Amino acid sequence: MFGSIGDLIIPPRCLVCGSPQDLRYGLCGKCLSLIRSIPKPLCDLCGSPIGSPGICLTCQTHNPPFNRIISSVEYNGLIKEIIHAYKYRKATVFKKFLASLVLDSIYEEQVSFDILTFVPLHWTRMIQRGYNQSALITKEMAQRMRVQIRYDVIKKNMNTRAQVGLNRKDRRRNVRGSFTASNVHNKSVLVVDDVVTTGETASEIAQTLKNAGAKYVVFASVARAVS
Ligand SMILES: [Zn+2]
Ligand SMILES: [Zn+2]
Structure with a gap:
């Protein structure tokens, strides 16, 4: 028996x-x-790898609206395959693993926040895919941190084309004006994303949140594209 x-x-x-x-x-x-971590030193603001500690040239020139981007690992090899399967082939079994990677970085960097949210999808893409990959990771994180996940903070109102294959300038133009935010007056907002490439989506969302009163905006992503 x-x-x-x-x-x-x-x-x-x-x-x-x-x-x-x-x-x-x-x-x-x-x-x-x-799965590799991103080679240090990293830019204090955008988190991209740079030659010496401090702020990278792009951030010095453009003064980004976000306060920080923290990415857990380099977007390459196995993690790229995992994220692809997770995002495009419904392999949502990986959500706990991906949330663990992000949580580790958040604890390590001692990020504090008032609001936990994620990069939204336009509703048409949500219907196509069936789920928002970043929201699933964030929900998992919220459960483990015992905090509330907020679904109503950022909305994507325009269905923009995928950022893949666009250069930095076109990426920003592509997402400009496509997000709205609810009132986050004087709040620190932590926004979770799956992959950060050039940070143009992060910039657009951070600007939208700052316009809505946010005092501090941090992005945490599973992976970061490193050229
Ligand atoms: Zn930078
Ligand atoms: Zn194995």
Whole structure:
């Protein structure tokens, strides 16, 4: 009798390769070792890797509206495949793992905030995809931090084309005016995203939040594109 119950308990295995060895966050040690952190030093504002500590040239020139972007890992190799599967092929089983990566960075950087929210999708894309990949990660984070997730803070009102393949200037132009924000007067807002590429979406959202009264806007993303 006990044997048959035991047979029903499936031992945890790596979500990527199926190995039961050395599991952390649902991935085995070998798969985790394929996911790289971003080479330091990083820009104090946008979080991109730079030659020496401080603020990068782009941030010095453009004075971005966000206060910080914190990304957990480099958008390359295995994590890129995982995020693709998670985002485009409904592999939502990875949401806990991705949330763990973001949470680690937030704790490490001791980020404090009043409002926890995420980068929204336009409703038409939400219908196509069936879920908002960033919202799922944020919900997971909220549960573990025992804080409320806010769904009503940022809205995407215009359906813009995907940012993939656009240069920095065109990316900003593409998303300009496409978001609105509810009143966040004097609040610190933490916005979660899956991937940060050039930070133009982050800039547009941060500007929208600042116009709505936010005093501090931090972005936390799972991964960051590093050229
Ligand atoms: Zn593995
Ligand atoms: Zn920078």
